[in-house]
Amino acid sequence: MNAFQALAAPPLFARQPVFTADLGLYGHELLYRQALASTQAVFADLDAATLTVVAGAFQWQPGDLSGAQKILVNFGRRTILDKAPYALPAGRTVIQVDENVLLDDTLLSDLKALKTDGYLIAVNAFKARPDAAELLELADMAIIDLLDNSTGEIEALLKPLAVHKVLPLAKKVEDAQAFALAKKLGFKLFQGYFFKRPEIVAGRRLASNETARLRLLRITQSDQPDPDALGEAIRSDVSLSYRLLSYLNSPLHGQSMTTLSIPRAIMVLGWTQLRHWLRVIALTDLSPSARSEELSFLSLTRARFFELTAQGLGLSAAETENLFTLGLFSLLDTMLQSPMEEILSNLPLDDAVSAALLKRSGGYARWLDMAVSFEQGEWPELERILKDLGIPDELVAASYAMAMEFAVSFKRVGA
Known part of the structure; x- marks a missing residue:
């Protein structure tokens, strides 16, 4: 160069x-x-x-x-x-x-x-x-x-x-x-x-809001929407219902809804976009502490970083979706102070995503290594990982910058 x-x-x-x-x-x-x-x-x-x-x-x-x-x-x-x-x-x-x-x-x-x-x-x-x-x-x-x-x-x-x-x-x-x-x-x-790093608290039971958010995450993992289950999960949460209605009525979508209709929300946004939004909301709601706020910001950044990089590499839609999920869920054990095995037991994830999250093994594990090296500013190690994955440094730099913009904008406005 x-x-x-x-x-x-x-x-x-x-x-x-x-x-x-x-x-x-x-x-x-x-x-x-x-x-x-x-x-x-x-x-x-x-x-x-x-x-x-x-x-x-x-x-x-x-x-x-x-x-x-x-x-x-x-x-x-x-x-x-x-x-x-x-x-x-x-x-x-x-x-x-x-x-x-x-x-x-x-x-x-x-x-x-x-x-x-x-x-x-x-x-x-x-x-x-x-x-x-x-x-x-x-x-x-x-x-x-x-x-x-x-x-x-x-x-x-x-x-x-x-x-x-x-x-x-x-x-x-x-x-x-x-x-x-x-x-x-x-x-x-x-x-x-x-x-x-997760600090596992022995015998800790998930709070009701954490259980509700994990249930929402489980519903959004399906490739096909279940309007009844989704409607029940959303309507039982006044805050979530209000935010979804506000999101649908934003100038971005040009809608005029006074009551929340899940079938109409799916029609307006499409299932891919709606579940994307719901997963991000569910993650950012898990805990209000400053530590968890930072963890959710990192998770959002990782998810979008992986997604943009995968798109830049021309990976399939399925792989791109898996990598977004990998980044989004990569810090759940730390956020919830519970074993990842316990958290993922109720989430139907792709085997490759589970292997990376549970055992740090398989093809996706190196993507997590890439994220950690970037976050720590360990540039020589990042360079080695990018060579292993065959990712150009220009692509990864641009993707990470856009991912941070996404996380910043979502934390300011989207939640």
Whole structure:
């Protein structure tokens, strides 16, 4: 790939949530790579990457746009000196600065100005370097990698943060045990894979709303509609009935319905579109917590990402539908804190989808690996997976960007 082609290729974006100790959503870190085939010298430059992230930052923020949720972006020395952080809103933006940055009077002056103007400063990859003491004095936050430090080293790093009243953020929190340890050590913010791993609660019974949503999912798995069963499931839920009626009466469909008729809804939308909408609604309704909101956003993104990629590859309609279902259901065990076997026992899924969800085996399992690598910003691993699957990086980048737009728009309006 030549330089022009690489520049023209769609960029790869990922967004990683940052949670508070009670699993409230603090904000998102935005990650970026120009293209998988980018050359290190030309395209992996942090400053060029940052400018692109800044330009599209708001596009990827679902839900709360009031300023309560923060945006964390890693800025290099040059982009700070070029005033790039000012492209993002003060009070909402956390400027991450690597601790090993060349720290001179010019950079310190610009960081002080940013802080005065309401931006938050975070020391990235914090190691308490003596030559970065002035950066720590400016910092509102310090990011510590849990996998890169022993417990003793972490405890030592937390001491100067307490003295300077700097908020500690634990990075690479991989499971519930690591989350519990980080809280015990005194971290206030947490980022990592832990929130996507299921914490199975022994003997937990599904709540009535969860059971109702799983029943709706079961009905929508059929290739042919059952108006009676569908009507009973929808009419028993006032909220769902209202939203479906509003959806049917939206300008998109040009209808004028005052009462909900399931046969007419099927006629207007078609069974494919109606069940698509119902499955997404059922998934987003499973739990109202910030953690589950993030999980449902990821599930929507995965489903649409797989669907668009499959369409771009020219896969059959059946395979495309299976891959959408795979993405949509891929985090159900975590959302419901129940074994996937138990959840799927009442859902009539294709064998290949079940194998991927239950055993991470079969041809579809690699698609789940692709989604995880993308979400974590693990670009070298993503490149290997795409080669295995025979998917062009331009297709996957464009599909993921459109999938995020879909998830964002649905979370704002569709639910």
